[in-house]
Amino acid sequence: MKPIKLNLAYAGFCYANQHHALRGSKRKKIKFHALWGLIKHPEKGLILFDTGYSGRFYKETRFFPDKLYALATKVIVNPEDEVINQLKKQGIAASDIKHIIITHFHADHIGGLMDFPDATVYTLSQGINQALSISSFTAFSKGILPGLLPEKLIKRILLIDKTCDAIEDPVFKCKYDLFADRSIMIYPLPGHAAGQAGVMLNTSKHQYFLIADACWLQQSYQSYVLPHIITRLIFQSWSAYKESLMNIHEFHQLFPDTIIVPSHCEKSTAPLVSNTINFDVL
Numbered sequence: 001m002k003p004i005k006l007n008l009a010y011a012g013f014c015y016a017n018q019h020h021a022l023r024g025s026k027r028k029k030i031k032f033h034a035l036w037g038l039i040k041h042p043e044k045g046l047i048l049f050d051t052g053y054s055g056r057f058y059k060e061t062r063f064f065p066d067k068l069y070a071l072a073t074k075v076i077v078n079p080e081d082e083v084i085n086q087l088k089k090q091g092i093a094a095s096d097i098k099h100i101i102i103t104h105f106h107a108d109h110i111g112g113l114m115d116f117p118d119a120t121v122y123t124l125s126q127g128i129n130q131a132l133s134i135s136s137f138t139a140f141s142k143g144i145l146p147g148l149l150p151e152k153l154i155k156r157i158l159l160i161d162k163t164c165d166a167i168e169d170p171v172f173k174c175k176y177d178l179f180a181d182r183s184i185m186i187y188p189l190p191g192h193a194a195g196q197a198g199v200m201l202n203t204s205k206h207q208y209f210l211i212a213d214a215c216w217l218q219q220s221y222q223s224y225v226l227p228h229i230i231t232r233l234i235f236q237s238w239s240a241y242k243e244s245l246m247n248i249h250e251f252h253q254l255f256p257d258t259i260i261v262p263s264h265c266e267k268s269t270a271p272l273v274s275n276t277i278n279f280d281v282l
């Protein structure tokens with residue numbers, strides 16, 4: 001693969017139950033950081049990987065039924081945590097971001113999407129189709145807050161599975177070459193959410209597989225441990241989730257040197273994130 005540059009950081013967090021994230025584990029509250037990434041591509045420029053939480057979460061969950069989302073999930077995001085403000089602090093303007101990869105349409109992944117009105121948004125079609133068609137009364141139960149979707153988003157969406165060439169993959173069956181230059185590969189990892197995507201890329205130091213919420217904690221893919229059965233309520237497809245997780249488990253056995261990054265696993269992300277953008281670390 002063609003090497004590119006990557007920086008990872010957090011944009012807010014929520015509290016989750018460890019025994020929900022990992023079946024059979026201790027009952028305790030753990031932090032689920034909202035991971036986002038900044039990718040530097042030699043020709044395409046700066047690309048966002050997800051957009052974290054933003055203060056809009058609070059605004060969008062003031063009233064029922066969406067308020068139930070906030071009651072079930074305690075979210076902490078301060079203005080300085082928002083992706084747009086972290087970028088500004090580093091001298092990067094919203095208009096410098098021309099491309100955004102959205103793994104899925106849950107609030108902790110698209111919270112900052114509205115801050116980048118000029119960027120092309122890359123996603124798998126099932127995810128955006130669900131986000132745009134789900135009833136506003138039940139959307140919160142699937143982790144979706146329709147108010148976080150920018151107006152006219154559909155005009156600047158590029159559907160990866162409709163536009164990019166599908167390449168056969170021995171483990172995942174198929175993957176997509178995002179820019180047709182072997183720099184960023186998109187893997188369908190459905191189940192947690194409709195059309196959830198993972199991103200594989202190489203820096204000059206390592207290969208990274210950013211798997212978003214295909215599992216929450218590293219023990220899940222390492223030992224194939226499912227989350228608590230209650231999580232089926234918010235998942236799009238339990239059978240697809242299990243298949244995606246098994247594929248990642250198998251991939252890890254075959255390619256143990258690839259750094260797998262579940263977005264909310266603090267053990268996985270803490271050694272990788274930084275407060276200042278530096279493309280020479282990862």
Ligand SMILES: [Zn+2]
Pocket residue numbers: 106108109213263264
């Ligand atoms: Zn998430």
